[in-house]
Amino acid sequence: MGMFLSIDTSASGLSAFRLKMDVVANNIANVNTTRTPEGGPYKRQRVVFAPRDTKVRFKSPFLPNVLKPVIGTGVRVLRVEKDDAPFRLVWDPTHPDAIKSGPKAGYVEMPNVNVVTEMTDMIAISRSYEANAMMIEHSKSIFNTALQIGRST
Amino acid sequence: MFIDSSLTKTQYLLEKGLDVCLIRQEVIADNIANVDTPHFKRMDVTFESQLARALESEKNPRFPVYLTNPKHIDFFKPLDYRTVEPKLQIEHDTNYRNDKNNVDIEKEIADSIKNTMRYRAMAQRVDDNFKMMHLALQG
Numbered sequence: 001m002g003m004f005l006s007i008d009t010s011a012s013g014l015s016a017f018r019l020k021m022d023v024v025a026n027n028i029a030n031v032n033t034t035r036t037p038e039g040g041p042y043k044r045q046r047v048v049f050a051p052r053d054t055k056v057r058f059k060s061p062f063l064p065n066v067l068k069p070v071i072g073t074g075v076r077v078l079r080v081e082k083d084d085a086p087f088r089l090v091w092d093p094t095h096p097d098a099i100k101s102g103p104k105a106g107y108v109e110m111p112n113v114n115v116v117t118e119m120t121d122m123i124a125i126s127r128s129y130e131a132n133a134m135m136i137e138h139s140k141s142i143f144n145t146a147l148q149i150g151r152s153t
Numbered sequence: 154m155f156i157d158s159s160l161t162k163t164q165y166l167l168e169k170g171l172d173v174c175l176i177r178q179e180v181i182a183d184n185i186a187n188v189d190t191p192h193f194k195r196m197d198v199t200f201e202s203q204l205a206r207a208l209e210s211e212k213n214p215r216f217p218v219y220l221t222n223p224k225h226i227d228f229f230k231p232l233d234y235r236t237v238e239p240k241l242q243i244e245h246d247t248n249y250r251n252d253k254n255n256v257d258i259e260k261e262i263a264d265s266i267k268n269t270m271r272y273r274a275m276a277q278r279v280d281d282n283f284k285m286m287h288l289a290l291q292g
Binding site: 005006007012017020049050051059068069070071072124127132134135138139141145148149153 | 171174175176178179180181182183185186187188189190191193194196241242243245258261262265266268269272273276279280283284287
């Protein structure tokens with residue numbers, strides 16, 4: 001806090017994107033999981049982000065001082081929620097988790113994870129992570145510059 | 154005498170500029186941390202343009218007005234550069250992606266690099282200022 005606020009802000013971004021990357025890794029690892037403790041195939045997870053400060057931001061330019069925008073302090077993870085998209089159906093009657101009766105008999109419900117989506121998410125996440133890491137470098141360079149003031153006299 | 158010298162004014166302006174650079178760095182860090190947050194709107198700091206206007210206004214009184222009564226209003230009122238403060242502005246009216254987020258990460262990184270270089274340049278000038286004072290004090 002205080003002087004090094006910008007570094008803390010970037011660090012919040014780093015940990016949020018790290019968590020998002022963990023969730024993507026978990027989705028990819030469970031791409032073929034058909035059995036879970038709560039029953040049914042694995043459901044894709046996704047992360048919900050929100051700004052860390054919960055202050056409402058008004059659009060009007062004519063505001064009293066208390067309502068004026070303040071500098072945000074980064075990002076936080078609200079929750080990890082489950083994706084309720086329909087499952088993939090794969091024809092495999094010999095599978096132990098195949099549907100036994102009804103119009104879908106013989107099909108296996110596979111998780112609603114699309115590997116291509118997860119891979120593109122992964123690239124976007126690593127770029128965002130790098131951007132936050134770069135911001136820490138820049139802030140560090142600024143503080144180093146400030147430390148050099150008055151050294152040479 | 155020393156208080157009102159141009160060296161002190163330069164010093165004041167540079168210090169203010171350094172402060173604003175630090176604020177801007179915090180704002181850019183927040184924008185980049187929220188690059189993936191739905192409905193987030195980027196923030197911006199405006200300072201330099203207002204400061205330039207204030208400095209310009211004290212430089213040239215364009216149109217001398219003859220006032221015969223203290224209640225007359227002058228056409229031209231110079232702004233004091235000491236009253237200029239950085240302003241935070243939220244960019245509400247643009248959309249960059251479908252989730253209503255408008256952070257352009259490349260632009261933010263470019264801004265951050267510019268900000269860092271500006272900070273370095275101003276810190277260098279502060280240092281030079283101190284050197285000049287040092288020289289004057291040594292005689």
